[in-house]
Amino acid sequence: LKIEAEDQGTPKHSSETFVAINIEPDEAAVLPETEQTASVLPAVDDLQFSRRNYSASLSESVRPPHLLLVLPVLNKPSDKRFIICSIISGNKGGAFSILSGSDGNCELRTQMQLDRESTEHYHLNVSVKSEQELPDYATVEVTVLDANDNAPKFIYPNNGQLSNGYFAALAIGAPAHTHLVTVKAEDADAGNSSSVVYSLDPFSVDSKYFECGQSGEIFTKLSVVQMIEKSRKDSFEFRVSSSEKKLTTILRDVGPLRCRNIHLRSYKF
Incomplete structure (x- = not known):
């Protein structure tokens, strides 16, 4: 990965570094060593699954418990x-x-609320047996489908000024129209549900001196001198909201909107 750090000054300055990530294999569960494994087909009249591989999506x-899949068993x-x-494994x-x-x-059910952002795919190894016969094995591939269940969350710069806002x-x-800062929020949902738009909180008194683009760029509406003259102060605080944009409709009622403070101070250099 190439990581870039960039300040919010004018002109902007940045630096880059590289991060190497090594993927190590996890210890996978091994099916029991028996005379009958997935590579050895059972006899025609033995207890067995109707197929070697199954798939399902959800x-x-x-909400659990939910009947996800019925695996037919032959020669019962x-x-x-x-x-x-x-x-056997993968659960x-x-x-x-x-x-x-x-x-x-065999009836496969969910036992807990699934979370696509945590685990999107499950590879289950399952078995069926009776008291008199050896087990038969099959695999079940489960795909977890996305639901619009996450609200955008702001990502704050680690500048030591504020832990939950921008400075x-x-x-x-x-x-007037000077670029102040660019805010950024991310939505963990997939597809159109992950698109984020930004707006100023109209209930923040100081927001009237600023304007916000849908991509998160904050600009001043007036010059700093005009802002000080009109407000009779040299520090301003207002909130920015991030919300989901799905197709052509801005969804402002899906989950709580994350609002954070932005502080502005004027200095004479």
Whole structure:
């Protein structure tokens, strides 16, 4: 990755550095060593899944417990109470459970609220067996679909001035339409739900001296001298809101809007 640090001065100054990230393989669970593995097909009349591989998808907004998938089982014994379905590996955080239904098929259900931003894909290794027979194995690929469940969050510069806001300074002679600062917020949702637009909080008294572009650029409406004359002060504080933009509609009612302070001070150099 190439990382760039940039200040908000005029002119802007920046520097770059590089970060190398090494991906190390995780310890994957290995299926038990038995005479019957995924690479050895069971006999035609043995207890077994109808397929080797299954797939399913589910929105992260669906609440548990939810029946996600039924895995048909072939050659069931007469007493279906002795059919045992299990998840061998891949069940991160215990998100799923699998049990034998009244018809002897394996029923895969969610056990917890899924979060796409945390885990988007699950690769489950499952097994089915009865008391008299060896287990059969299959894999289930689960894809978690995105729901618009995250509000934008501001990213603040680590400048030591404010831990939850932005700080900027203007020269006493700065003219109208001077760039003050660029705010930035990110939305963890996917697709159009991750698009963010910005606006000034109309209830902030000092916001009338500034204007905000939809991309987060803040400018002065007046010169600094005019601002001081009209307000009779040399420091200003106002709030900026970030909200989601989905297609052509700005969604201001999806989750709380994140509002943070911006401070402006005028200095004579």
